[in-house]
Amino acid sequence: MGMPQGAIEIENLSKEYPYGFLSLKKKKSLEDLTMSVEDGEVFGFLGPNGAGKSTTIKLLMRLIFPTAGTARILGKSIDDVEMHGSIGYLPEQPYFYDYLTAYEVLDYFARFHGLTGSDRAARVAAMLKKVGLDTAKKIQLRKYSKGMLQRVGLAQAILHEPKVVVLDEPMSGLDPLGRREVRDIILDLKRDGRTVLFSTHVLSDAEMLCDRVGVIVGGKLRGIGAPGELMDMKAQGMEILFELSGAAGNLPLLANATRTGDRYHVQLPEAELYAALDALKAAGARILSVAQIKPTLEEYFMHLVEADRAQATAVEVSGK
């Protein structure tokens, strides 16, 4: 089967780290990853810390070298240095030369993309504005907060209008306002038709932004698809929120309800919904809301993590 021409194609990518005495033991931080990211889509890497998300990204950026497997970006091998002119990268917890100002850092990076003279100056100015650092551009980076550094990182990743943008934990360390800004920038990029790959362990961001999501746990890809597809979308019942004051009587319903003052919150199978509503109406309750219970990404996620841990323990116990 031929690989579809995606913006990023990864085939059997693996990374092992030797460790221990005489580096004899090997830790597999990424095992046999095969996937692709389509042109123009926003793809999220999800996973707990140390799962292999950063490893994958660093492998793609050629900061570390694979033990096995290959990858291509925009149809070119990741060994192709020229190709890097069309991609942008934001490292995890970025740090730049603290003796430079934001303007100087962006100007420095812009030079590697062949931007010259006034063109470069204009582009840098535009970027600074876009990430909201225009007023701070003359201040040395050593005085910047984490959020500001993140924004500088974003700016250098996109200033050359790359076709593919790879962001490693772009929301980390940001306050809600900052996260909102990053989300907006990502949506902007998508609107411009660029491909975005980012990693995060904040699930709500992934749900909100991504066309597709890849879940990596323990160095392996566990699931890939649109956030909604990943889990069984079968609704698991209905949830009613209601208010009931005074003696509730002996509504069998209330036995399973959680109560806060006069408010009750109960879950029940869909089939029993209308009977319950009638009963509540008869009891004089005030219905506040009725909603479907859907499994969240978080639950799916936790399920995966626990399964992985259980397997790891089993492996240890069996002494393999």
Place this chain on the structure above:
Amino acid sequence: MRNVQTVAANTFREAVRDRVLYNLVFFALLMIGVAILVGQISIGIERDVIVSLGLTAISVIGIFISIFLGVALVSKEMDKRTLYALLAKPVKRWEFLLGKFVGLVMTLTVNTAAMSAGLYIALWTVNHGLQKGDAYILAAVYLILLKLALIVALALLFSCFTTPFLAILFTAGVYVAGLFAGDLRTVHGVELDPGALQLVRGISYLLPNFENFNVMGAAVHGHGIPGTIVWQATLYAILYIAIVLTGAAIVFSRRNLK
């Protein structure tokens, strides 16, 4: 080459903004002031002591800068992860290394020039003018600069594959060993079997022969320094540096960043 230039210019800018460098240069100029003083109590060799002390200061301080900053060139960027964003750009790893090297050598050149100017001022003050023999000091300073460039290259190489601490140790060790490389070839009075002798000779050629750059005796006494020595030392330096930097590029190209 544009990339090399960009990295070099930034490395130079970093050194200029790093206040440590100013302290060192100040210290060197202080040494030269001391030299004037010492010249007063050294009977019959006032000028010689100034030149001697001045060149020693330039050399020693230059060596400290070369080793410590040379090692920091790469290891600081790897530690602080400033390297990550850069290597994702269309820059080859060897371009980065070469740019760092050139940047530090440019810095050393400026420093050395400043300290030499101080030395000449000291000489002028004490001797109320300059003599013919004083011109040879420039040759000595130039050779010191070649030596410093070689040390930077070595520091760069070692920092590409060991920790900063070990890199500093190795570089300093190779410097000291390199000073005695010539002696290894003339070792006598010791009975060695031919195999061991060959090995020792081999090592003596492998080590950087830092004595090639030492003309302090001639400069101190105002004797001429033959042009042959100067261009041969230049050629040696270029060749050896090229080898070391190539080695560093090879190592660095395959290195997994943390």
Place this chain on the structure above:
Amino acid sequence: MGAVLLTGMVCVWQLQEKVDAERRTLKLDNDELAMRSPAVMKRLSLEYAPLMGAIYWTRAVQYFGGKHREHDPDLGQLWPLLDIATTLDPNLIVAYHFGATFLSDSPPRGAGEPEHAASLLERGIKANPEHWRFYQDLGNVYYFDKKDYLKASQAFEAGGKLPGTPPFMKIMAAKIAAEGESLETSFALWMELYQSTRDNDVRKNAEEHLRMVKMQMDLRALDRIADDYEKRTKERAACINELADAGLLSGQPLDPAGFPYVLGQTGRAEPNPRSPLRQEWLKGKK
């Protein structure tokens, strides 16, 4: 707070003065040299040997000055210091000249080690073959302190062969070869050194020797006059005045220290008992 610190420093200063005075009286003979081997020193100096040489030279001069100040005739460490200095920097011309005089000259003026002076000069000649004054120094060492007139003459001869040397060298070579030691030669040698050296200590030393030689020349002249007198009067003169009265002398001849010569018990000329030069003259006669 500042006043406390100031008082503290003043106390330290005063205490240090007392310590210095105490140590002076104790004559602690600390070894000037932690490292005696010139070869090792050269290794340790890495590529900074000329500077280390200059430092050792300076230390040698300070050592010498200190010993002289304290009238301590023991200059045992002068040779090791100069040895190391010239090993580290073989072009340290001033060190060789200094060593030539003060290693060779007998105590209390020098260390009394003419063999060391000769080795030092040989090294100097080897490293600086065009510097003819080393041959002059070498000749002086052989002539004055080793009393080896053959070698002395040869040294002057060899030096005289170098380009740019004055005829003085060849003249001395010939004179010494012919006569060995003579007062005229001695005077000429010291005078040449006195006029040519730029080292104050060396010049002062040459001056002292010159005065001695001048005095001996004066005494010899006076003896001749006294003999002359004896021939005429069949009697030995009892004092200088008699010679003057006899018209053989004009006035009272003074020695270089400004004291009038006297005639001793044997009727031979002597320095005045009050003259500071008498001590040395007596030592020379032994």
